[in-house]
Amino acid sequence: MNAINEEPEHQEIEALLPWYAAGTLSRRDANRVEQALAGDRELARQYDLVREELVETIHLNETLGAPSARAMERLFAAIDAEEARAPRHSRLFDFGSRIPEFLSSVTRRTLAWSATAAAVAILVQAAVIGSVVVKEQGGPSGPRLTSAPSEGSYAVVRFAPQATADDMTNFLRAYKATVVEGPLKGQLYRIRLSETKLPEEEVGKIVRQMQSESNIVGFVAAKE
Amino acid sequence: MHSTPDEVLIGRIANGDRLAMQVLYARYHVRVFRFVVRLVRDEATAEDVISDVFLDVWRQAGRFEARSRVSTWLLAIARFKAISALRRRRDEELGEEAAAAIEDPSDNPATALEKKDKSAMLRKCLAGLSAEHREIIDLVYYHEKSVEDAAEIVGIPENTVKTRMFYARKRLAELLKSEGIERGWP
Numbered sequence: 001m002n003a004i005n006e007e008p009e010h011q012e013i014e015a016l017l018p019w020y021a022a023g024t025l026s027r028r029d030a031n032r033v034e035q036a037l038a039g040d041r042e043l044a045r046q047y048d049l050v051r052e053e054l055v056e057t058i059h060l061n062e063t064l065g066a067p068s069a070r071a072m073e074r075l076f077a078a079i080d081a082e083e084a085r086a087p088r089h090s091r092l093f094d095f096g097s098r099i100p101e102f103l104s105s106v107t108r109r110t111l112a113w114s115a116t117a118a119a120v121a122i123l124v125q126a127a128v129i130g131s132v133v134v135k136e137q138g139g140p141s142g143p144r145l146t147s148a149p150s151e152g153s154y155a156v157v158r159f160a161p162q163a164t165a166d167d168m169t170n171f172l173r174a175y176k177a178t179v180v181e182g183p184l185k186g187q188l189y190r191i192r193l194s195e196t197k198l199p200e201e202e203v204g205k206i207v208r209q210m211q212s213e214s215n216i217v218g219f220v221a222a223k224e
Numbered sequence: 225m226h227s228t229p230d231e232v233l234i235g236r237i238a239n240g241d242r243l244a245m246q247v248l249y250a251r252y253h254v255r256v257f258r259f260v261v262r263l264v265r266d267e268a269t270a271e272d273v274i275s276d277v278f279l280d281v282w283r284q285a286g287r288f289e290a291r292s293r294v295s296t297w298l299l300a301i302a303r304f305k306a307i308s309a310l311r312r313r314r315d316e317e318l319g320e321e322a323a324a325a326i327e328d329p330s331d332n333p334a335t336a337l338e339k340k341d342k343s344a345m346l347r348k349c350l351a352g353l354s355a356e357h358r359e360i361i362d363l364v365y366y367h368e369k370s371v372e373d374a375a376e377i378v379g380i381p382e383n384t385v386k387t388r389m390f391y392a393r394k395r396l397a398e399l400l401k402s403e404g405i406e407r408g409w410p
Contacts, residue, residue, distance in 0.1 A: 018364045065267075
């Protein structure tokens with residue numbers, strides 16, 4: 001790279017010297033540079049210049065100090081303001097539909113205590129879970145709820161009547177779970193816990209953790 | 225001591241964990257600040273930018289893709305916001321000549337006496353590089369970014385990262401030469 005008539009290999013090695021000095025080359029490239037340095041005095045001199053630059057760049061940056069507490073105060077004030085305007089769980093997953101609003105405003109206060117309304121809630125819940133799947137899996141052309149892949153580890157879950165759309169999506173996201181089938185008999189949904197087969201103990205541990213969230217799930221169990 | 229991996233912190237932030245946010249901030253705010261202040265050349269602006277960077281992290285943590293390193297993701301956001309901040313400042317059309325005239329951050333009466341010192345001169349010339357060249361030098365030498373990570377942060381191909389670094393170093397050598405320091409390269 002230094003002169004037109006230099007060999008491409010030499011130029012390439014020369015170009016890698018800054019990363020070699022910083023220790024950010026792959027093992028393979030680092031070996032190439034080491035071998036070239038061992039037999040090339042001009043390249044070794046180049047490397048000395050690179051090391052000087054590296055040392056002084058670090059020195060220069062270290063003289064720049066640190067931000068004042070104002071930056072952190074400003075950040076957390078902004079976070080507080082956002083949380084006050086829109087609680088975090090409602091931002092995590094944007095359905096782009098009115099269903100979540102409907103659920104959050106109606107389900108908790110009104111529907112949960114009425115048998116008729118509970119049936120409505122189940123229907124809406126299914127719609128919401130359907131929309132989760134559509135959203136997560138790439139739209140209407142994506143896999144449908146009734147197509148259940150067999151690989152991985154699974155559980156069946158029934159959401160609590162009072163669980164809102166946000167509760168459900170946050171729950172699924174927290175466990176990196178995906179709804180793959182449902183609603184089944186008893187308003188159960190089959191969810192995938194992992195795309196790979198997990199040890200039985202690990203599945204049991206996840207299920208126990210899920211069971212502790214009784215405000216969101218009414219029933220959960222491991223399923224092959 | 226075992227510290228929580230960055231990716232785990234991001235996952236917790238995605239779930240609204242403020243403590244995780246504080247830990248991530250404590251871990252990276254100084255480095256992000258230094259990266260930004262070298263681009264915008266103004267501490268108050270840099271502080272505003274880093275607040276915005278971490279606010280974006282708070283908002284976007286759920287969309288973080290683990291194929292990037294968290295530090296690379298942070299610097300990519302920081303770079304974007306620093307450039308936006310520069311665009312908002314009408315007087316930020318700093319060419320290389322104007323930048324060279326800016327006071328060396330390590331300039332003070334004591335160091336002024338050492339101007340002939342090669343190390344001090346090297347730092348002065350590093351400070352006098354164009355924004356594009358400062359950026360790539362800082363990413364590689366100070367922020368320890370690989371070719372791939374630097375390419376992701378700056379948004380250019382990996383080969384361009386290598387050639388940009390080469391020309392940044394070449395320009396540095398020219399600046400040193402103009403100050404009377406001959407390095408014998410290029």
